[in-house]
Structures are given as structure tokens and as C-alpha cells.
Amino acid sequence: MMLQQNEAKAAAPAGVAAGQANEFLTFRLGTEEYGIEILKVQEIRSYETPTTIANSPSFIKGVVNLRGTIVPIVDMRIKFNVGSAEYNAFTVVIILNVAGRVVGMVVDSVSDVITLAGEQIRPSPDFSASFDTQYITGLGTVEQRMLILIDIEKLMMSADMALVDGAVH
Amino acid sequence: MAKTVLTVDDSASIRQMVSFTLKGAGYSVIEAGDGVEGLEKAKASSVNLVLTDHNMPKMDGITLTRTLRGLTQYASVPILVLTTESSDEMKAKGKAAGATGWMVKPFDPTKLLNIVKKVIG
Amino acid sequence: MSRGDEAASGGVDLSQFHQVFFDEALEHLGGMEALLLNLDTATADSEELNAIFRAAHSIKGGAATFGFKDITDLTHEMETVFDRVRNNQMALSTDLVNAFLASGDTLKSMLAARRDGGESVSAEAVKALCVRLRAFLEPAAGGSAAAARPVARNVLELVFGPFDKSFSPESVDGIVADLKDFGKVEEIVAAEAKPKGKGKSKSAKAKPVKERRFRIVTEVSESDLTDAITFMADPKRVKVSLVEAAAPAAEAAPAPQPQAGEDKEFGLFVEASSLPANQPASAAEAKADAKVIELKAGAKSGGAQASDATSIRVSVPKVDQLINLVGELVITQAMLAQTASKSDPVLYEALFNGLATLQRNTRDLQEAAMSIRMMPMSFAFSRFPRVVRDVAAKLGKEVDLHTIGEGTELDKGLIERIVDPLTHLVRNSLDHGLESPEERVAKGKVRKGTITLRAYHQGGAIVIEVSDDGRGLRRDKILSKAKERGMAVSDSMTDQEIWSLIFEAGFSTADVVTDVSGRGVGMDVVRRNIQEMGGRVEIESTADVGTRISIKLPLTLAILDGMSVRVGREIFIIPLGYISESLQPKAEAMSTIAGKGNVVSVRGDYLPVVSLADIVGIEGDVQNYQQGILVILESEGGKTALFVDDLVGQHQVVIKSLESNYRKVAGVSGATIMGDGRVAMILDVAHVVGLTHSRFPKAA
Numbered sequence: 001m002m003l004q005q006n007e008a009k010a011a012a013p014a015g016v017a018a019g020q021a022n023e024f025l026t027f028r029l030g031t032e033e034y035g036i037e038i039l040k041v042q043e044i045r046s047y048e049t050p051t052t053i054a055n056s057p058s059f060i061k062g063v064v065n066l067r068g069t070i071v072p073i074v075d076m077r078i079k080f081n082v083g084s085a086e087y088n089a090f091t092v093v094i095i096l097n098v099a100g101r102v103v104g105m106v107v108d109s110v111s112d113v114i115t116l117a118g119e120q121i122r123p124s125p126d127f128s129a130s131f132d133t134q135y136i137t138g139l140g141t142v143e144q145r146m147l148i149l150i151d152i153e154k155l156m157m158s159a160d161m162a163l164v165d166g167a168v169h
Numbered sequence: 170m171a172k173t174v175l176t177v178d179d180s181a182s183i184r185q186m187v188s189f190t191l192k193g194a195g196y197s198v199i200e201a202g203d204g205v206e207g208l209e210k211a212k213a214s215s216v217n218l219v220l221t222d223h224n225m226p227k228m229d230g231i232t233l234t235r236t237l238r239g240l241t242q243y244a245s246v247p248i249l250v251l252t253t254e255s256s257d258e259m260k261a262k263g264k265a266a267g268a269t270g271w272m273v274k275p276f277d278p279t280k281l282l283n284i285v286k287k288v289i290g
Numbered sequence: 291m292s293r294g295d296e297a298a299s300g301g302v303d304l305s306q307f308h309q310v311f312f313d314e315a316l317e318h319l320g321g322m323e324a325l326l327l328n329l330d331t332a333t334a335d336s337e338e339l340n341a342i343f344r345a346a347h348s349i350k351g352g353a354a355t356f357g358f359k360d361i362t363d364l365t366h367e368m369e370t371v372f373d374r375v376r377n378n379q380m381a382l383s384t385d386l387v388n389a390f391l392a393s394g395d396t397l398k399s400m401l402a403a404r405r406d407g408g409e410s411v412s413a414e415a416v417k418a419l420c421v422r423l424r425a426f427l428e429p430a431a432g433g434s435a436a437a438a439r440p441v442a443r444n445v446l447e448l449v450f451g452p453f454d455k456s457f458s459p460e461s462v463d464g465i466v467a468d469l470k471d472f473g474k475v476e477e478i479v480a481a482e483a484k485p486k487g488k489g490k491s492k493s494a495k496a497k498p499v500k501e502r503r504f505r506i507v508t509e510v511s512e513s514d515l516t517d518a519i520t521f522m523a524d525p526k527r528v529k530v531s532l533v534e535a536a537a538p539a540a541e542a543a544p545a546p547q548p549q550a551g552e553d554k555e556f557g558l559f560v561e562a563s564s565l566p567a568n569q570p571a572s573a574a575e576a577k578a579d580a581k582v583i584e585l586k587a588g589a590k591s592g593g594a595q596a597s598d599a600t601s602i603r604v605s606v607p608k609v610d611q612l613i614n615l616v617g618e619l620v621i622t623q624a625m626l627a628q629t630a631s632k633s634d635p636v637l638y639e640a641l642f643n644g645l646a647t648l649q650r651n652t653r654d655l656q657e658a659a660m661s662i663r664m665m666p667m668s669f670a671f672s673r674f675p676r677v678v679r680d681v682a683a684k685l686g687k688e689v690d691l692h693t694i695g696e697g698t699e700l701d702k703g704l705i706e707r708i709v710d711p712l713t714h715l716v717r718n719s720l721d722h723g724l725e726s727p728e729e730r731v732a733k734g735k736v737r738k739g740t741i742t743l744r745a746y747h748q749g750g751a752i753v754i755e756v757s758d759d760g761r762g763l764r765r766d767k768i769l770s771k772a773k774e775r776g777m778a779v780s781d782s783m784t785d786q787e788i789w790s791l792i793f794e795a796g797f798s799t800a801d802v803v804t805d806v807s808g809r810g811v812g813m814d815v816v817r818r819n820i821q822e823m824g825g826r827v828e829i830e831s832t833a834d835v836g837t838r839i840s841i842k843l844p845l846t847l848a849i850l851d852g853m854s855v856r857v858g859r860e861i862f863i864i865p866l867g868y869i870s871e872s873l874q875p876k877a878e879a880m881s882t883i884a885g886k887g888n889v890v891s892v893r894g895d896y897l898p899v900v901s902l903a904d905i906v907g908i909e910g911d912v913q914n915y916q917q918g919i920l921v922i923l924e925s926e927g928g929k930t931a932l933f934v935d936d937l938v939g940q941h942q943v944v945i946k947s948l949e950s951n952y953r954k955v956a957g958v959s960g961a962t963i964m965g966d967g968r969v970a971m972i973l974d975v976a977h978v979v980g981l982t983h984s985r986f987p988k989a990a
Contacts (some may be wrong), residue, residue, distance in 0.1 A: 051969040052860060054906035054957050063952065065963045068618050072952040101951045162951060180352050182311035190302050202553065206987075225348045244694030247565060249556075256475065257507060257668045260557070270558035277353035278302040280343070 022118075024140070026111040026147055027094065029076055030083030033111065035147040040096050044110055047091040057162055064096065066102065072163060075106040079151055083108055091114070098153040103163060105156075112149075114139045121149065172289050173197040173214065176246065177207035177221040177233065178251070187220065190278040191285060203226025208236055211243060218289045219248040231259075231266045234247060238267035247288050251276075302357055311352045312405040313603075315361075318345040319401075320672065325385050326394070327675045339376040342390075348374055349397070350838030359398050364416055367423040368393055380426065387420050391676070410586050446512055447478075448519070449529040451501030457527050460501045466504060472515060481824065519546045531601045549913035562899050606702070609662050616652075616659040617944040623652045624941075626645045628965035663703070667745040667754070668696035670705050673714060674743060683719045686729050688738045689720065695745040700752050704843055708754065711816040715756040715839050718812070723837055733834065735759070748842070751825075751867065753804040756837035763789055763831040789829035791820060818831040821976050824850075824865065824959075826925060839878055842867075850945055850962075854970065855921065857903045862934075863943055863962060863968040864921060868975040870929070872937060880915050887982075890920060890931045897922065898982040901933040904955055905978060906971075911935045923975050932983045945972065957981075 024035035050062030050073045059079035063070045073093060077085045085106075093104045121138045135155040140147040159165055176187045181202070199214060201207035205227040211219065217236050219237065223230035230250050235245040246256040247269040252259035260271050272284055301811050322345040350365035368390065376378035396411050396419055403410035403457035415700040417917040448469075450462045456765045469475050487570050506711065562568060635642050671693045682689040699706070724730075724739035727837070731737055744755040765788055772779045793813045820827050825843035839952055844850070844867065855873075879891045880899070899920065903910035912935045914919040920931040943962040947970075948955060 051950075051961075051971065052906070053906060053955055054971070058953070063948065063961065063969050064965055065969050068621065068946075068963065070946050070948055070951060072959045072968055104950060131364075179353075180311070180348050181314050182307045182352050183355055185310055186307045186355065188303060189307075193302065206767070222351070224344050226341070226344065244699055250843070261474070261476070264559040269560055271558065273555040274351055276555065278304070280555055286567065287556075287562075288565050 023113055024116050024147070024149065025094070025113055026085070027092070027107040028111065029080065029107055032082070033145060033147050034151040035114065035116075035149045036094075036096075038113055040098055040152050042095045042097040042102065045091070045095060045104070047087055047093050047095045049087075060162065061106065062152050064104065066104075069102060070093065071102045073104040073106060074156075074161065077106065077108065085099055096152060096156065098156045101156075101163075103156055115139075115166045116121060117141070124148070171195060171197040172201060173215040174218045174220060174285060174289075175199045175201065175211055175214075175216040177204065177219065177225070179203055179222065179225040179231065183222075186278065187281065190209045190281055194282055194285075196285070202238075204230065204233040207233050211237060212240070216243075216246060218285060219243075220244065220250050220251065220285075221248065222274070234263065234268050235266040238261045249284070249288065273284065292487055305662045308356060309405070310603075312401050315349045315352060315401050316398065316786065318349050319398055323391065323394050323676060326390055327679065329382065329387060334382050337373070337378065339382075342371065343372045343376050352379055358400075358404065360410070360413070360416055361397065361404075364393060364397060364400075364420060369419045370427050370577055378664060384803060386951070388428055389419075389426070391393070393419050393423065409842070426679075443769050444508055444510070444512065444557040445533045446506050446508065447533045448504045448506060449501055449531075450523070450527060452527070453497075453499060453501070459502055462502050462523075467505075468522055469506060469519075470519065472510050473506050475504055475714070477913055478505055496735050510550040523971050525766045541912050565828050606664075613659050613663065616656050620652055620942075620944055621646055625967060626679070649662055660701070661699075663701050663977070664699040665702050665705055666696060667698045667700060667705070668693075668710050670712060671696055671743050671745075675711075677713065678720065678741060678935050681717060684721060686726060687724055688722065689724060690740045692737050692740060692742045694742065695764075698745040698747060698752060698844070700745075701949055704823055708818065708841070708843070711757065711819050711841070712754070714812045714816050717742075719756060719760065719837070721759040721788070723758040725761055751844055754843070755838055756841075757836060759836040762833045762835055763792070763829070764833065768792060785831075786829070789831060793827070795830045799952070806858075821925075824867075826867075826940075826976075836847060850943050850972065852962075852972065853921070853940050854964075855902070855932075855934040856936045857906070857934050858908050860906070861938060861964060861968070861974045862902065863941070863960075864923070864932075864941070865972065865975060868923050870922045870924045873919075875915055875920050875931075877916055888915075890915075892922065892931070895929070897929050899931045899933055899958050900978065900982045902973075903933075903935075905981070923979055925979045926975045928979060928983050930979045932978065943970075944973070 013141060015098050019031040020109065025038050025041050026033055026035045028034075044104075045066075050066060051061060052062040053072075056062075059075050060109045061073045061075050063072050065071075075085055077083050087106075091106060092107050092111060094110065094121045095102060095104045121140050124133065124139045135151050135158075137151050138149045138151050155161065170207075174191050176188075176191075176198060177200075178187070179202050184200045184202070185212050185229050186202055190255075193197050199210050199216065201210050202247060203225045204221075207219075208228065217260070218233075221230040221233055228236075233249060234248050237248060248267070249270050249272045250259065250263040250268045251262065251274045252271050253274055263271055271290070276284075297488040322342050325342050325345075329338060346365050346368040350362055350369055353361035353365060371380070371386070372390075375382055375386070380386075396416065399411050400416075402408065407705055429497055450459075462810050466475050471695075506515070510518075512530060512532045516525075519528050519530065520524070550800070558565075569672070599717045618748050626651065631636070635643070649688060650715075674693070675691055678689055678691040719741050724741070725733070725735075727737045727888075730739065740759050742755070742757045744753075745759070746753055764802060765785065769779060769781065769783075777791070777794070779788075793816070817827050820841055823843055825841060828840045828842070830838065831839070844865075847848060850863070851866040853866055853869055854861050854863050856862075873892070877892050880888060881891070882888050886898075887895045890899050891897075899915075901910065910918070910933075915933060919934050919937050921937075923930050923932055941964075943964075945960045946962055948958065948961045948971075955971075957974050957977050958971045959977075961969050963972050
């Protein structure tokens with residue numbers, strides 16, 4: 001079962017061009033909301049139990065069959081220790097296409113697709129959120145919401161995530 | 170109807186070059202990799218011009234020329250044998266076998282087109 | 291005619307044909323080398339000589355057309371020399387063959403450099419080769435009937451006449467016949483005579499012949515010819531004149547750049563007016579039916595000629611894509627079968643029949659797709675005559691190479707990967723296995739050693755053997771070397787176990803490290819390469835008799851015959867080739883070795899037991915050995931009993947890459963998609979067996 005991506009509701013004032021580079025998919029992990037570039041998102045699926053991989057870290061749930069390709073699934077809630085990692089009918093997997101690889105990440109829920117104008121993005125202060133600030137590209141404000149914008153490619157390819165060979169964990 | 174050229178040469182790259190060049194100019198091209206194949210293809214189709222190399226496996230170009238001339242269908246179809254510049258012997262042999270003329274190897278696309286045009290228009 | 295110069299090339303970019311030329315030139319070179327190596331210098335077959343000549347000629351033609359001057363120059367020298375040989379004007383010698391082999395190597399480098407953009411051979415090296423080849427031409431005597439290209443020639447005109455009762459026109463024929471020794475003679479017919487059909491009509495009509503004119507192309511000078519003729523005819527009746535002096539042919543231009551005037555590139559034997567281009571109503575005899583007759587493919591030996599009308603070149607990525615798609619089809623068909631299995635076969639008889647047919651069709655399609663990538667072993671074996679010849683010569687050994695089963699087919703990807711390991715094994719045989727001629731004779735053996743390469747199919751696998759009749763492996767030497775290196779060995783180890791030691795990294799019992807082998811970096815890499823291909827290596831050896839190394843490989847990389855086993859909720863696939871049996875152990879057969887783990891006794895042998903649940907870090911359903919299954923695995927590390935919950939079934943599975951989106955996982959060699967759409971891991975048996983055996987080293 002696949003959720004449909006919502007069409008972007010332009011929260012920006014009129015006259016701002018909605019280029020795809022400023023479009024973000026927003027999702028929830030625990031109490032916080034995050035945003036990632038829409039260009040890195042291949043699709044969104046519901047969660048299915050992956051096949052475990054021997055001796056892998058706990059946040060790597062295993063691999064699934066995505067129309068013939070073997071795709072690893074990472075549970076961000078376990079990795080960054082946010083919320084509780086439940087698996088139910090609402091659990092969502094965002095399938096990413098980063099650095100030529102297809103990877104899935106489990107999140108609590110997906111919100112919507114948002115376009116942010118330049119002035120809606122502010123640099124992030126140096127507080128330590130759930131994860132390393134080197135992956136945070138900024139903070140976005142939409143109405144009352146604060147979005148933590150992430151460089152998802154950099155994060156997924158980092159040694160930390162143990163997805164790529166040569167990774168140390 | 171497009172005029173058809175049969176190119177007989179055991180080098181695929183040369184055949185491809187000839188084919189590409191002549192097709193680009195509106196000719197139809199049939200390729201053969203040796204004399205025997207050349208003969209078969211000539212018999213199976215209607216060809217307006219035969220360009221044949223000499224050194225090939227199975228049957229060489231001079232023998233091919235002589236054999237074609239023995240067929241009613243090819244008694245007067247133009248046949249050009251490819252020779253290296255300094256080989257008078259090849260030219261003589263070609264003439265004796267009944268070739269219409271000769272063409273020097275190596276050749277480039279421009280010269281190829283000029284010559285083909287001169288012979289069959 | 292400069293490469294890529296579109297203006298001069300009539301708007302055609304010639305570089306698009308370069309790749310084809312490189313490919314076919316390399317094929318020609320391969321064929322030429324094979325022929326050269328097979329040549330018997332004493333009794334060479336003329337068809338073989340012609341084939342060698344044609345190879346050089348063909349490469350030259352292409353090189354000249356595409357503007358590769360250095361290649362053209364070298365092939366021109368080769369062509370000239372070999373033309374002499376094939377016309378029996380020059381004797382074949384080992385030196386000549388060696389020179390040609392060296393030239394072939396150089397050409398390969400030059401072609402590869404052009405194709406891949408690397409460094410080409412230096413101009414000096416090429417020049418040295420040309421000089422070396424030209425040296426064979428030196429002792430060439432004067433002219434003979436066949437036209438030898440790079441020799442100076444004159445064109446002389448001879449006029450015989452006037453004729454009368456004492457000197458008839460017909461008598462000239464006899465003289466001309468003798469003159470043929472000097473060169474090519476042609477009669478010049480008077481201009482008035484209208485040539486109907488061919489020229490050269492010598493028959494005189496009613497008109498009395500006043501004189502007869504001839505042209506001769508000869509290497510002989512004008513004065514020499516005149517002298518010769520005075521022996522044959524009355525000097526007053528013959529006039530000899532020089533028409534064209536010999537051009538210094540030292541630079542017989544191999545890549546001629548015809549200057550002005552099309553007459554140099556083209557000429558006609560007939561009147562231009564008779565050409566179809568110049569005839570308004572050109573009547574081409576049209577043949578109504580244009581059916582092209584398919585040629586039967588000619589029989590070919592190892593060295594393939596470039597053109598074959600019944601085959602087409604297809605890029606490897608395209609073939610791979612086709613095979614992937616067929617793999618997908620196999621998976622989909624399996625899923626359909628799985629889904630249907632839940633339905634009533636009687637009720638849905640038509641559906642089940644259809645699915646059975648689909649399965650057959652899919653299997654056939656799969657086999658056909660796989661076979662596209664299959665190539666005969668000759669592709670791998672073909673380089674060895676050369677390797678053996680060169681290395682044996684270097685080492686001062688006399689060696690015969692036999693190849694058996696060259697037609698045995700193997701997947702293209704595997705053929706490419708097997709060449710390096712095979713080369714290493716052959717070099718080892720040459721270097722360490724075979725003795726010197728003197729040593730062999732002293733032992734009572736035949737002077738010439740033999741290396742045999744053999745390939746054959748066995749079950750779903752291919753076996754490739756490298757054997758020699760040399761000194762064999764020395765058990766004592768290997769044991770002492772192992773002990774020296776502190777390896778855990780014992781005198782009671784079986785021969786097989788001792789031979790396996792040579793696969794350990796850094797292991798070499800060579801007394802002398804030659805630059806061919808001996809550094810000990812080879813055998814471990816060989817074994818690893820073969821294991822990575824999903825294969826295994828076995829050694830047999832007898833002292834002073836010889837050694838045989840057998841490589842067993844799966845026929846293809848993409849499909850696997852496997853046994854699926856269950857641990858907990860997870861399914862794993864074990865490649866069938868590694869399974870020797872499976873059993874449910876009795877309590878009496880199981881025992882424990884303190885500090886090491888469990889072992890099971892199978893027909894007197896004690897095998898270490900390892901639980902798959904432990905290896906992959908999950909909970910199995912069955913804790914009691916007697917209620918689960920032991921799968922006995924065998925790889926060259928030894929035998930191991932793998933404990934699993936249950937055997938599920940035997941399948942043919944399509945191997946999917948885990949590494950394209952993830953990374954290499956120890957213990958897993960790949961993944962596959964089962965009939966229910968779920969992913970299953972394929973066990974890396976060699977790794978598993980290795981794990982247990984490091985726990986149980988061989989010390990007694």
C-alpha cells in the first residue's frame with residue numbers, strides 16, 4: 001500500500017517561484033518535525049517486516065524487496081533514540097535515492113510537501129538536537145511549525161549509518 | 170528507386186564506413202565479408218555497383234569479378250576492384266577478369282562518394 | 291584524411307568506426323598469433339600462410355583508411371615480408387616467426403593505446419621492429435614473376451618490326467614468352483582497333499602487321515634488357531626504349547595520400563560513356579525477388595576471422611539487461627505459482643495447466659538467455675600456447691601444451707575472471723612443477739614435459755584442470771615449511787589437507803624466487819578468486835609423477851541451485867554444491883569438546899557443529915539437536931555440520947546483489963527474492979566452514 005504524496009500547499013507569499021530545489025518533504029520523528037529535499041525521495045511505502053541481516057546494528061532493520069531490488073531499511077527512531085519504535089498500520093517508510101543507492105528509512109509519519117522561500121529558512125543554532133549538527137542545513141518556519149532541515153544524503157552516506165562499505169561501527 | 174551498391178571486404182570497419190557514407194547519400198548498401206558471400210548476395214538481389222576488395226578469405230575479389238561476369242545478370246554491371254596504389258599487377262588482373270575499373274585503397278568518404286557518383290550517378 | 295576531420299571526410303565522422311576496427315584488428319592479431327604458433331616451419335600449409343598474410347593486410351587496410359600511420363607502417367612491413375613467404379620466395383624460419391610474434395605484440399599495444407587512450411609504443415621501438423622485419427628482405431635476389439612491391443622497376447617499350455618472310459609477326463610470340471622472365475609483358479594494340487569486350491586482341495585482320503609493340507615492366511635496366519634481346523632476335527628488328535624510369539621505391543608509401551587529380555585514385559578499363567551514370571536510360575536488369583540467402587556459418591578454429599555473416603555484435607550491457615529481465619520473469623513466475631498453490635487444482639485446472647506451461651517456457655527462456663553469454667573455453671585457453679612457449683624458453687625447459695575440451699562453454703563473466711588464476715597455475719607448473727630436460731632424462735622421464743589444460747561439464751558445473759607431469763608436490767617440504775611458519779599442522783594430516791596449505795597467504799616452498807613465480811602471493815589469491823566466483827579448487831599430486839589442480843565453477847553467476855532452510859522465521863539459501871548430505875542426528879552421535887563446542891559423528895568422522903541461529907544472531911525455534919536438521923557442508927576448508935530448524939525445499943534462485951544498495955555482509959554471499967516476494971539471504975558457505983575450522987585447528 002502506498003500513500004499518495006500530498007500536493008504542495010504554497011505557504012510562501014505570492015510571487016515566490018516554487019522551484020523543486022526548495023521543496024521539502026516533512027515527517028515526524030518523536031515530537032519533532034524534519035524536512036528533506038523532495039528530490040531525494042523516491043517513494044513512500046507502508047512498513048513491511050524486512051529480512052534481517054546477520055550481525056547488523058539494531059537500527060538497521062534488514063532488507064526488503066522493492067520491485068526486484070534489495071533495499072536496506074533503517075529505523076531513524078532507533079538510530080536517534082527518539083520516540084518509541086512502534087510498527088503499526090500508520091508506520092511509514094520513506095524510500096530515498098541518495099548517491100546512487102536506494103535506501104528506506106522508517107519514520108513515525110509523513111506530514112506534507114512544503115515549499116520554503118529563502119527568507120523562511122534560517123541557520124540553525126548550535127544546540128545539539130537528536131543528531132549531529134553537521135547534517136542540519138537550517139531551520140524552516142511555516143506558520144507555527146519549526147522544521148529541522150536535514151542533508152539526508154550526507155547523513156545516509158556517513159560512516160555513522162553503517163550503510164556503506166568501509167563504515168566503522 | 171535507390172541505387173544499390175554491394176561492398177565486399179573482409180574488414181567490418183571498412184564495410185561499415187562504406188555503408189554509412191553511401192547510405193547517407195541516398196544509396197542502398199549490401200555488405201559481404203568474403204567473395205563467397207558476395208556472390209550469394211549479388212545473385213539474390215539486384216545490385217547497381219559492386220565494390221570489391223581483393224584479399225579476402227573463401228574467394229578473392231578477382232575471382233569474384235570473373236565469376237560475376239559469367240552470370241547474365243552481371244555481365245555489364247559496373248565492378249570496381251580495390252587496389253593499393255602501386256599495384257599495376259592488380260589493375261591488370263582486374264582488367265583481365267572483367268572489372269569495369271579500379272579504386273585505390275585506402276580511400277576516404279569524399280573520394281568514395283565522388284567515384285560512386287561518377288560510375289552510377 | 292585526418293581523423294575526425296569532417297570536412298575532408300565528406301561530412302562523415304570516421305571515429306565512429308574506430309571501435310569496430312580496433313575489435314576486428316585485435317581478432318585478426320589473435321588469429322595470426324594462433325596460426326604462427328602452430329606453424330611448422332618445415333612444412334607450412336599454404337592456406338595458413340595466406341591467412342596470416344590476409345590478417346596483416348586487413349589490419350593495414352583499416353589502419354590506412356582511418357589514418358593510423360604508425361600501425362599502417364608496421365603492418366605494411368609485415369605484409370611485404372609475408373607476401374614473399376606465401377609466394378614461396380622466402381623461407382620460413384623460427385627467427386621470422388619470432389619477429390612476427392613480436393610485431394603482433396607491438397600492434398596489440400598500439401591498438402590498445404589508441405582505443406583506451408593510454409601510452410602507445412615508442413616510435414623507436416616501432417622503427418626497430420620495421421628494421422628487423424626489413425632485414426628478412428635483404429637477400430632478395432632480382433625480379434621474379436610475382437611483383438615484389440618495394441623494388442625499383444622500369445617500364446620499357448619494345449617495338450618489333452618490320453616484318454617480312456624471314457621475320458614473321460608470329461615469331462615474336464616466342465620471344466615475348468621468354469621475356470616474361472624479366473617482368474610483365476603486355477602488348478599494346480593499335481589505337482584504331484575498337485576493343486569489343488576485352489582488349490588485347492592479337493589476331494591480325496586483313497591488314498598486314500607492320501610492327502608489334504609491347505610494354506614490359508621489369509626490374510632490369512634498359513641496357514640489360516637490350517643485351518638479352520639480342521640473343522633472341524635480330525637487333526635490327528627490335529627497338530627498346532625507356533618509357534618510365536624506376537621510381538626509388540624505398541618509401542613505397544604504405545599510407546598513400548593521393549594528391550591532386552582523381553586519376554590517381556581511380557581508373558576505368560572501359561569507356562566512361564558506357565557507365566550507367568552517363569546513360570540516360572540506364573537499364574539495370576532488375577531481379578524481381580530480393581530474398582537474401584542465409585549462408586551456413588563456416589567452420590572456424592580457435593582464431594576467429596573478423597567477419598561472420600550469421601552473427602551480430604551486441605554490447606555486453608544489453609545482454610546483461612536481458613538476463614536481468616529474464617531473472618525478474620523467473621521470480622514473477624515463482625510468485626504466481628506460490629499464489630496459485632493456495633487454490634484448488636481441480637477447480638482451476640486450466641489455470642494450473644497454464645502455470646505449468648509458463649514455468650516450462652520461463653525455464654527455456656532462461657536457458658536461452660544464459661546461453662547468449664556462454665562462450666567456449668578456447669577464449670581462455672587461447673593465450674596459453676604463447677605463454678607456455680615464452681616462459682618455457684625463458685626457463686630453459688621443453689614443454690608441450692595440450693588442451694582438451696576447448697569447446698566447453700562458460701559464462702563470459704567467468705571466463706574473464708578465470709584467466710588470471712589459470713595463468714598463475716600454468717606458470718607455477720612451468721616454474722616449479724616441471725623439471726629441466728636434463729633432470730627429467732635422469733629420472734627416466736621423457737625429455738619434454740607436458741602441461742594439460744582440460745575443461746568439461748559435470749552436473750551443473752564446469753571443471754577446469756591444469757595438470758603437469760612434473761615433480762609433484764613434496765609433502766615433506768610443505769610440512770616443514772608450515773611448521774617453520776608456526777602453522778598448526780601435524781604429520782598425521784591427509785595429503786589433501788597438506789596440499790591445501792599451499793593456498794595460505796605467503797606460502798611458497800620455492801627454493802628460488804624467480805620473476806615468474808615463487809613470491810608466494812599467488813595461490814591464496816587464486817583460491818580467493820575462485821571462491822568469489824562461487825567455485826572451489828582441489829589438488830591431486832603424486833611425487834615425481836605430476837600434479838593436477840581442478841577448478842570447479844558454477845555455469846553462471848546469476849542463477850543458483852539452492853536448498854532453503856529455516857531458522858526461526860527467517861529463510862536462508864544454501865548453495866546446493868556445498869551440501870553433501872543432511873540428517874537428523876541421534877543423541878549418541880552428538881558430543882561436546884570442552885571449550886570448543888559440539889561435534890557430531892558421521893560414519894566415523896567427527897565434524898564440528900555450528901548453529902545457523904548463532905551465526906546470524908537470531909533465535910531458532912528448535913533447541914534440541916535431535917529435533918532439528920544438520921546440513922553437512924563441504925568446502926575446501928573441510929566439512930561442517932550446520933544446525934537449522936527445518937529444511938524447506940530445493941529451488942533455483944536468482945541471485946540479487948546486496949551490495950548495490952547496502953554493503954558486503956560477512957557470512958552472506960548475496961540475496962534472493964522468494965516466491966512470496968520476501969528477501970532471503972544466501973549463505974556464504976566457505977565463510978561458515980572457515981569459522982568453525984578456526985575453532986578446531988588441525989593439531990592432533
